[in-house]
Amino acid sequence: MARKRVAVIGASGYGGLQTLRLLQGHPGFEVSFLGGERSSGKRWSAITPFLPLPGDPLVQSPDPDAIAAAADFAVLSLPNGLAARLVPPLLERGVRVVDLSADYRYRSLEAWQAVYSAEAEAVPRTDADLCAEAVYGLPEWEGRRLATARLVAAPGCFPTASLLGLLPLLKQGLIETSGIVIDAKTGTSGGGRAAKENLLLAEAAEAIAPYGVVGHRHTSEIEQIATQVAGQPIQLQFTPHLVPMVRGLLATLYARLRDPGLTAEDCRTVLSSAYPNSPCVQVLPVGTYPSTKWVRQTNRALLSVQADPRTGQLIVMGAIDNLVKGQAGQGVQCLNLMAGLEATAGLPLLPFYP
């Protein structure tokens, strides 16, 4: 069976690099187009000597016609606002798209414009229909819809780690819907490859600090999906922290149990039952807490749950690799399902420890 052809746009950023790496040796896909603005016209090996690609292709300007001529699928790893320029012409030309940006993560264009106001001002958009059509690419919850999706919006890294633990609890009504707190920690690669002072090693190493306290954009993305699954409006507190490491993301979630008699084991059973056929989600035994190192460079999410009978609080911990299950690996997982392959085709699930 011929492998499907995939265009990777934004190839030299972290999302693009991970996607390219995951597609090397993938049984069902081959990379047929490398797109990038800044590096357009350059030989791949000249900008990325550490990841040799077959044939050492040229990076090309992301022209929709050229992409459509070369590829069946496209993975877009572009800054917020820019994907929305490329998606409509690609869909028109029959290219199915996985977008790693936030542009199609909201069901309504207005919601996106409210949260991403600076981008919305810079990029006028009229594709409300595509916002409504796009499938939120969290395969463990939207798996069936992915098979036929034309446009998939891969979730953000924080929402992925947060929602996998939160959604089953909301769906089963185990926790109170107010007062939920998500305290999240991420490695600095989540900030992308473009040089920024605060992400320099000299600045970020030997330091931990909160950022985006109250109002970080991923708050609304988490709330949108949580609200949908809970069947009632969810507002929660989300605080990200920058951790001195390259990769890895941990979400520590606090919520009050509606029935304080529930034990951690009870809750673990609920979590496990939500993912019976999800090879990318593993629920740890009660008392074993996930390290992000355990999922480094894998597409696996590790969940663990603990309960405090004194306070009636439930603590749910979710660990992922922010660039794999939190970004490019999840994109490939979506691609797999769009192409009728196994969800885990080509995706590493076991870490090289340490």
Place this chain on the structure above:
Amino acid sequence: MARKRVAVIGASGYGGLQTLRLLQGHPGFEVSFLGGERSSGKRWSAITPFLPLPGDPLVQSPDPDAIAAAADFAVLSLPNGLAARLVPPLLERGVRVVDLSADYRYRSLEAWQAVYSAEAEAVPRTDADLCAEAVYGLPEWEGRRLATARLVAAPGCFPTASLLGLLPLLKQGLIETSGIVIDAKTGTSGGGRAAKENLLLAEAAEAIAPYGVVGHRHTSEIEQIATQVAGQPIQLQFTPHLVPMVRGLLATLYARLRDPGLTAEDCRTVLSSAYPNSPCVQVLPVGTYPSTKWVRQTNRALLSVQADPRTGQLIVMGAIDNLVKGQAGQGVQCLNLMAGLEATAGLPLLPFYP
């Protein structure tokens, strides 16, 4: 004026090393006795070439008579349970003690025995009177009592970072007393200098993970002081995380405002008003969030507060250096007050950034 003589017991651990370093060049103290079990009889330079001390003293066995002959004050940096063997004979001999362990942090011996049960079994104690007498060495809250204290129990690192932000809110009744969550992050030096697999660089680097979820010992220490200041029983959720850095500790605290109309500025004013004469505590402007790097190798605690009108939550962030304000620096701050010196004598307050 002659400098007071200080014995440092447990000199080669991190608490001892910091104490020694802070006392070099201190205007009011000189180190007159180096005590240690394992390194007893060795020349200091042989075990610590990087911190030359005047006269290159021998490390001595911590014999109470020898200590009392040599010193007016003693700083004990010993494993939990071991300080309680040395403190009574030192006090009998007129040596005033700052203990960096947990042995005298609880007002009741029973409370200590319940929390530190393994140590309590290994070390039978009958010094309930000393538990009651000891002053909890958080100078910003116990400053006056320190002047005449014979025995000071320096707080744990997590309690220090948590309580400085929490206590003013409880005292002024700004927050609901149930549902408080403290999500804390610490560098690995908090685990001490004794070799442990989980603290190896190969294990702890490029990783973040929770530990001691529900029931970490510092929970009870925080609750004891919070209860005392609030005037009512406080139970809260405390979760520590291990961060891949040497030093630094951040506590992110979540609590519901009793009056949801209060703004972050209002709360910042309350925090600032609690520390008018506390040079070691600095409250940041609203919207500026503390990095642990900003307090690295200083005795300063940085606080910041933010409020979310949507959820009614207050977020308080406290950053310290876990080995300085969280341990040895706080010990020296206590020593200063016991000796009638300025609280900040000999203590660095400004970081070498980066």
Place this chain on the structure above:
Amino acid sequence: MARKRVAVIGASGYGGLQTLRLLQGHPGFEVSFLGGERSSGKRWSAITPFLPLPGDPLVQSPDPDAIAAAADFAVLSLPNGLAARLVPPLLERGVRVVDLSADYRYRSLEAWQAVYSAEAEAVPRTDADLCAEAVYGLPEWEGRRLATARLVAAPGCFPTASLLGLLPLLKQGLIETSGIVIDAKTGTSGGGRAAKENLLLAEAAEAIAPYGVVGHRHTSEIEQIATQVAGQPIQLQFTPHLVPMVRGLLATLYARLRDPGLTAEDCRTVLSSAYPNSPCVQVLPVGTYPSTKWVRQTNRALLSVQADPRTGQLIVMGAIDNLVKGQAGQGVQCLNLMAGLEATAGLPLLPFYP
């Protein structure tokens, strides 16, 4: 075709963990026996929750009969001196062995005893014949002999990174044989998983330091092979440094050109010509210098060469992952060749960057 059965002895150390990980999903091998002393009798998942193995096997005591009953091959990841106890009975029982320790890296037992004197005293050995028989498992130089080898001694991490660049230059007589300097840098995982104070994150992070200056054991291992290939005695200067990172090893080699007219391009051609069929060795363009990150978690060695016409010095840089090409990956590469498979079967060659 049935997959060959492999026993992994010393499974929970870093060498064992890497070997296990590489054999998961390997097309030609399956792990049929897990051996370990300390963890004997324990369920694998209880000690290693982050690397689930099919069937969740018990760790067993490394009994030769049991190993021989279960496996065709054995990979030994044991402390120096201990492998020499297990190898003779395994070979007698027809098990072919890849040993990751230093026990069989020297052609003469006396040489080993001189260098590993402490181990030699603790473990009396009489297997000089096996020392002579063992194949030094650097596949790029001993590839043919591996096909029929009963016993393979996988090289040390420093020798691997040093020799791949050095041997072609010696073989072609490009450099003077005296005055060679190898300045090497390794991540802390090279020190193993057993807890040691100097490998704690708090000690090793934010620090670089030399160790084993003059006389490090790998000096003699490098010299043995260099002497053999050069056809004359080689003595060189080798200095390792501990770098604050988990994985990665870089050897920077300095040697004087015999013909100062040779250019870096000339030397690059010599290096490339030495590895025409070696997929695990890649020679970079002149002016591109290898980062250990470019080979992280791969079995690839990156070489680069530069020449200084002013000084007549040649600088050769070699980067590997110390736990993969420097240890377990090289072991699997040897296994592949012993079993008649492709050298790279099951071995990752491309990094997940960053």
Place this chain on the structure above:
Amino acid sequence: MARKRVAVIGASGYGGLQTLRLLQGHPGFEVSFLGGERSSGKRWSAITPFLPLPGDPLVQSPDPDAIAAAADFAVLSLPNGLAARLVPPLLERGVRVVDLSADYRYRSLEAWQAVYSAEAEAVPRTDADLCAEAVYGLPEWEGRRLATARLVAAPGCFPTASLLGLLPLLKQGLIETSGIVIDAKTGTSGGGRAAKENLLLAEAAEAIAPYGVVGHRHTSEIEQIATQVAGQPIQLQFTPHLVPMVRGLLATLYARLRDPGLTAEDCRTVLSSAYPNSPCVQVLPVGTYPSTKWVRQTNRALLSVQADPRTGQLIVMGAIDNLVKGQAGQGVQCLNLMAGLEATAGLPLLPFYP
């Protein structure tokens, strides 16, 4: 005695930040002018909340008249080429200058123009007289000339760590003058605070790599001083490496002994004898090797020497903090001597370990 007034130009870069920090609490100096281009007109606390300065001064444009009105001394921490614009007018106005850039490190303007060719093209210079006049600010070798210097060029970080070990050996004729190799390793703060992709934590962490192989600019700076002290032309091999840490610099130097009978102890005696009155240089016992952590945030250089009788090589190791003894601390040491103070006034010499 009134404290001397110092202007710090380029205040928000790492060199400026260290200088400011070191001058806080300095017994002989006070900061009287903060200069910066980008941050001109801003309140200091707005750009640097972590280093509060008395009076929270405004950052000002570095106008020579304004500087001269406010200050007796100026420390310039500016990009190469820019200092040369400011130095002449400052000297004319009677301000004595310590320049942290490379602009005045060469005795001849032509030499500077040859090495810093890009800067020389961008900034036409005619101040050959100032190049000749400037004192190279390595106080251990130029101490006497500093007392009356108008213009001091503080050495580069690599030259400082290299020369302190090398110069005594050359002066005493202990080593052969050809074939010297310096393999150096630096933390990423040496690359400055301006955002660059290769210095991002995500890029530089978990990696070590050489850069500037053959021809790094500091080669010529080291050779100039070495030639001067040796009394004959010295050409050597210098290779820097980027290490995943914030601060610290280690130079490992290899040279052949002229008399192979010399022992490490002999050489250590030579090194020690070169620095009898140099409190900022400490020579370690033979067999003790310096970690950069031992000098972190101090103005001390640690030297160690080892000899290999087999190869006749001498290995000299020098460790410094690249931002203190390698930059701003050395600048303050120069300021001290220019102002007639003790060399170590206001300079920390003991580390906070770990």
